[in-house]
Amino acid sequence: DAGVTQSPTHLIKTRGQQVTLRCSPKSGHDTVSWYQQALGQGPQFIFQYYEEEERQRGNFPDRFSGHQFPNYSSELNVNALLLGDSALYLCASSLVGALYEQYFGPGTRLTVT
Amino acid sequence: QQPVQSPQAVILREGEDAVINCSSSKALYSVHWYRQKHGEAPVFLMILLKGGEQKGHEKISASFNEKKQQSSLYLTASQLSYSGTYFCGTEIRGSGGSNYKLTFGKGTLLTVNP
Numbered sequence: 001d002a003g004v005t006q007s008p009t010h011l012i013k014t015r016g017q018q019v020t021l022r023c024s025p026k027s028g029h030d031t032v033s034w035y036q037q038a039l040g041q042g043p044q045f046i047f048q049y050y051e052e053e054e055r056q057r058g059n060f061p062d063r064f065s066g067h068q069f070p071n072y073s074s075e076l077n078v079n080a081l082l083l084g085d086s087a088l089y090l091c092a093s094s095l096v097g098a099l100y101e102q103y104f105g106p107g108t109r110l111t112v113t
Numbered sequence: 114q115q116p117v118q119s120p121q122a123v124i125l126r127e128g129e130d131a132v133i134n135c136s137s138s139k140a141l142y143s144v145h146w147y148r149q150k151h152g153e154a155p156v157f158l159m160i161l162l163k164g165g166e167q168k169g170h171e172k173i174s175a176s177f178n179e180k181k182q183q184s185s186l187y188l189t190a191s192q193l194s195y196s197g198t199y200f201c202g203t204e205i206r207g208s209g210g211s212n213y214k215l216t217f218g219k220g221t222l223l224t225v226n227p
Contacts, residue, residue: 043200
C-alpha cells in the first residue's frame with residue numbers, strides 16, 4: 001500500500017521565481033492538506049483540498065495557490081518566492097468521513113536564495 | 114490560535130514515564146498528536162474528539178479535558194524509539210463540526226537515553 005509521496009525531494013530556487021510542488025495521497029484517501037514547516041517549528045496549515053476545491057485556508061498570502069486533480073493528487077504553487085519561503089513543505093492526506101487521521105509525506109525541502 | 118505545549122523539552126532514561134501537555138484558548142473539536150523524528154515526516158499517534166471518541170496506537174494513551182481545552186499525552190515505560198519531537202494539533206469547532214484546519218503547537222522534544 002503506497003503511502004503519501006511528494007516530489008521533488010529538494011529544490012533550490014532564486015528569489016522572485018515560481019515553484020510547483022506535487023503530492024500523491026495515500027491510496028483510498030480523497031483529501032489533501034499542505035503545510036509549511038520552518039526549522040524548529042510545528043507544521044503551519046496552508047490549505048486543504050477536497051473534491052478538487054479549496055475547502056479551508058490558513059494565513060498565507062495569495063502567492064500560495066493549489067490544485068487538486070480528479071485522481072486526488074495535488075499541487076502547491078508558490079509565486080514570487082521570498083527568502084522567508086524557505087522551509088519544508090509537507091503534504092498530508094486523509095479520508096473524509098473517517099476520523100481526521102492524516103498521513104504525511106516525506107516533504108519537499110525548498111531553499112530560496 | 115496556536116496551542117501551547119509543555120514542557121518544551123524532556124530527557125528520560127529508558128523505562129521512565131513522561132507526560133506532554135497541550136492547551137488551547139479556543140473551544141476545540143479535536144486534538145491530534147504526532148511524533149516527528151529528525152529529518153522525517155510527522156507520524157500519527159492519536160486523535161481525541163469532543164465527546165470522548167478517540168483513535169490511536171495501542172501503546173499510546175492520551176486524555177482530552179473538554180472543559181479546560183487541554184490534552185495530555187502519556188508515554189509510559191519509554192523506549193529509545195520514543196525519541197523525537199511531539200506535536201499536538203488542534204481543530205477548532207466549525208459550523209458542521211470540524212473546520213478542517215489543524216493548528217500545531219511548537220512541539221516538545223523528547224530524548225530517551227539508555
